[in-house]
């Protein structure tokens with residue numbers, strides 16, 4: 001009997017991904033670090049380390065601390081800057097047979113626009129905008145915490161960006177759906193969520209914060225229920241694709257996010273623990289579909305019954 | 307170095323032996339042929355300590371490669387918290403999930419006397435180093451200086467005595483065995499040679515200072531908090547002397563072994 005081929009492909013605008021498994025920015029380096037552990041080409045796409053116009057040294061150590069079923073990080077967006085990214089990293093990406101998404105960050109709308117414009121002239125597949133960063137002109141309030149600012153930045157970047165445009169949302173807000181709608185209105189092709197939740201840990205012996213930066217972003221399995229809830233809420237509001245992120249490490253987690261309505265997912269902290277996990281998830285997701293005789297992954301997406 | 311040497315893997319290895327060396331220090335022997343073949347002295351592995359695929363503790367723990375024999379690696383670790391406590395409860399025949407070999411190890415200097423200086427758990431990577439130097443340079447002199455708080459904390463020294471023609475000197479803070487005082491006091495003031503050092507931060511700083519004065523090449527193995535151990539998270543930042551121009555170094559990728567003069571002026 002002929003076995004029907006399972007179709008894992010998903011689309012974000014005109015961009016077709018061979019499967020919905022992506023990696024999350026800041027947890028997958030530039031991909032090359034993982035070449036010994038998995039076949040990068042087997043993934044739906046990779047999102048590489050966040051990039052700013054100028055190099056950033058990041059925060060002083062300690063930068064990471066483990067928490068129950070999670071971790072806090074305050075890396076401080078250390079990166080090589082746009083020029084070295086283009087000259088040193090993009091040639092590496094050109095060898096991959098999968099989509100490579102650049103994640104951009106800045107202090108002002110102008111920074112983001114210049115990054116998007118330059119990167120639109122490269123072989124990068126898509127651009128993800130990290131709007132969790134503080135807006136220096138607006139007294140350091142994060143772009144992603146105010147619907148008006150989120151709309152403005154999306155609209156401005158959209159004009160300069162000829163690639164698929166993903167706006168990455170911060171969960172540190174009262175109503176994430178308002179920000180998601182603002183991004184959709186501004187012209188985003190997709191939204192991705194969630195970035196890390198602001199957290200803190202204290203060393204009671206020294207009576208000092210465990211992170212030099214005092215506060216940091218919480219990620220890992222501990223945040224999955226919150227991420228899933230937010231993805232579900234956003235999926236009920238917007239019509240553009242939603243990319244689910246937060247505490248995903250098992251195929252069951254991937255399925256939960258797809259059922260809640262996510263078109264694709266990003267694997268973050270789990271890469272730091274098991275560098276081959278993203279590749280394994282592609283295999284396991286394919287197997288799940290075959291075992292359950294699901295021919296097309298679209299049949300799963302948003303099929304949650306409430 | 308061949309390309310194969312640089313290959314890192316994630317593997318599950320069978321525990322061939324696990325034993326308590328003293329109150330809270332354990333040695334674990336893991337069957338893992340690829341890592342044992344490719345490991346260089348000073349490199350480390352990331353060990354998953356969670357049991358039954360638990361998400362807690364989430365992150366792997368970095369441990370130096372203590373010894374390498376055909377097909378097996380051994381680790382020497384002290385129980386200091388949750389992860390190491392869990393690892394100590396593993397039994398012979400259990401399987402442990404490890405990544406490695408990771409990082410940049412010691413560079414063995416040419417034609418010289420080799421001084422290996424270890425304090426506390428810092429002795430862990432030095433046995434593998436001593437055995438490697440002996441194997442690669444049978445004629446060169448190896449001097450091993452080990453420091454510990456007390457006799458009880460001084461573990462796994464037998465391995466060093468078993469190496470042909472090495473000189474081993476011991477110092478304890480309380481004088482319960484060997485020299486009563488600091489391990490740095492064991493380094494002769496007129497010593498000539500290369501120094502390889504691993505131990506608590508103040509000890510390494512003192513050794514690096516002595517080496518600068520005596521114009522000896524000195525390498526130190528540094529510890530920081532780590533999430534991934536493989537260059538992906540940038541969590542393991544440390545300042546080098548060229549911090550202003552070049553930013554942070556990353557211990558898991560640029561180290562854990564550094565030339566002391568690149569870390570401390």
Ligand SMILES: Cc1cc2nc3c(=O)[nH]c(=O)nc-3n(C[C@H](O)[C@H](O)[C@H](O)COP(=O)(O)OP(=O)(O)OC[C@H]3O[C@@H](n4cnc5c(N)ncnc54)[C@H](O)[C@@H]3O)c2cc1C
Nearest residue numbers: 367368369370382383384387388389390430529530531532
């Ligand atoms: C490259 C490298 C090699 C190492 N080699 C050895 C070794 O051969 N033998 C050995 O006994 N220990 C070694 N360590 C230290 C060892 O990794 C920590 O003791 C261990 O991670 C603590 O885990 P835990 O869960 O038991 O403690 P936790 O409950 O996580 O913490 C307990 C204490 O350990 C400290 N700690 C936690 N994580 C680390 C870390 N990654 N590095 C340093 N301190 C940490 C914490 O600050 C805290 O004070 C090495 C560390 C590094 C970075």
Ligand SMILES: Cc1cc2nc3c(=O)[nH]c(=O)nc-3n(C[C@H](O)[C@H](O)[C@H](O)COP(=O)(O)O)c2cc1C
Nearest residue numbers: 024025026050130194195219220246247248268269
């Ligand atoms: C060490 C680390 C670095 C990160 N760096 C970035 C970054 O540069 N840009 C970004 O948009 N998100 C960054 N993130 C957030 C992740 O991409 C992801 O949104 C978050 O960790 C939640 O997913 P997870 O629970 O699967 O890790 C980082 C996360 C971690 C743990």
Ligand code: FES
Nearest residue numbers: 535537540542558
């Ligand atoms: S521990 Fe992750 S980069 Fe070094």
